[in-house]
Amino acid sequence: MIWNKEMECLPREERRALQLYRLRRTLRRVYETIPAYRRRFDETGVTPDDLHHLEDLQKFPFTSKNDLRDNYPFGLFGSPLKDVVRIHSSSGTTGKPVVVGYTREDVDIWAESVARAIFCSGGGPDDIIQVAYGYGLFTGGLGLHYGGEKVGATVVPISGGNTKRQVMLFEDFGVTILACTPSYALCIAEMMEEMKVDHSKLKLGAAILGAEPWSNSMRNEIEQRMGVKAYDIYGLSEIIGPGVGCECECQDGLHICDDHFIPEIVDPDTGEVLPEGEKGELVFTCVTKQAFPTIRFRTHDISRLTSEPCRCGRTTMRMERISGRTDDMLIIRGVNVFPSQIESVLMQIEETEPYYLIVVDKRGTLDELEIRVEVREQIFSDEVRKLEELQRKIRREIESVLGISAVIRLVEPKTIERSIGKATRVVDRRTLENGPETGGKAS
């Protein structure tokens, strides 16, 4: 089922015409009402009148996360606060957080986007959606909440945590859709096993998962352990929140609500727009929002785009599931390597979430990739031969996925440093010792 057939199945040329119209209107509006954008446009030497075709968007300057921080809290708002009905904020791991605002219309655009995502995941008015994303300044909880209500589903706003209760409500309420982060879904799956709840006796059929990058092998694990079909939903508060894109039943790329958010793929180093189908950094421009109309926002997420119509009938631009972050990308012996690729190999071998550390160093003139894998009980064998076999198997698989060889070191648990809740995955000694020019990133 398609929530908004008119917009989601719009023929390509009509879609582009609509995008151009909305983009022109938005560029004019930000130029006239938001001084920070006006200044950036002037510095770059462009005005909204320079937009003749959609492709002219690339003449306009990017907006970075730092630009948003520099204008903390309301500097990039396009509407006066009296028209703003909602504020969200992303937690800042470094420096000031980013604050975003929504007018009543913006909240509606957001609910519309999530409604499309829920229909993409096979949901509808008959469903009971348990929203286990966090509620609050984070956009996950309220985003799914409003989308769920918009399609007429029954929304259970349980928020994150209290995992036993999550499972209990699956049973008691007959919940059909779970919405949360993929890692929390795994946590709930574990609790279901601990509580000996058989997923085949539940009504749970779909999980709408997002807000963090995850791999296909993690998807398989969640689908098997929970007995659901798991759909990838994409979004970020700087654009609107969850719902910017979502997978349909084909699970072949995420449908972007590109009548509201225009995607581009750029070379992360040069900022050049790349041809369709090439891998690079996702950039989004909001063309309908009032309070926070971000122009060419650099997401740092790595993906690629296709405009091929999908088998489901939707004609929107589709993005491939996020394969990494530009800030995580390592260039080792000239090859682009994402920690997520390594994680996914380890996950397949260990059949559980792996703990590992990637260490890149220079041996002579050659980059050396070392992967330290924690030996926990489930992969520990008390025979040297079997551990060496495991080491060889990881090395082989890594080489076939990355195309470069790696040294695999088996290490004791807890030797890999963990920051708050999350392991630090990469140590790049080339940049630490040899200065930035050998860091693999052209600047």
Add this chain to the structure above:
Amino acid sequence: MKLRQISIFLENRAGRSAEIIGILGRAGVNIRAIALADTADFGIIRLIVDKTDKALEALKNEGITVKETQVIAVEIPDRPGALAAILNILGKAGINVEYLYGFLDRVEDKAIIVFRFEDIDQALRILTKEGYQVLNGSRVHDM
């Protein structure tokens, strides 16, 4: 007839095995037999102790990767050729030895060999049939 053996994963760095043995000492666990298998990167310590459960708990509390495995201990005369003889018998019967290590019984003046077999029950049958004295668990743990 079967003994509880503790296997510990450790990185091959100086002083690490001493640290692990120290954990057991502080927990009041006595070691009956110990063997280390290692490669350039990592090692496996195998232990037979008097209080296996206490040892497992102390090690796990320290976040150390441990595994309990079953082994058997066989008494053989402390003289040249005795080990070769038992290995011969096992080889002929097609029994696969994963690893073995030995220690001496101070009281009885005998050598005791700890074996880890792929098929422990089959090995037990052969050894008993051949007249070997397979030590029962409590005797070794409480030695």
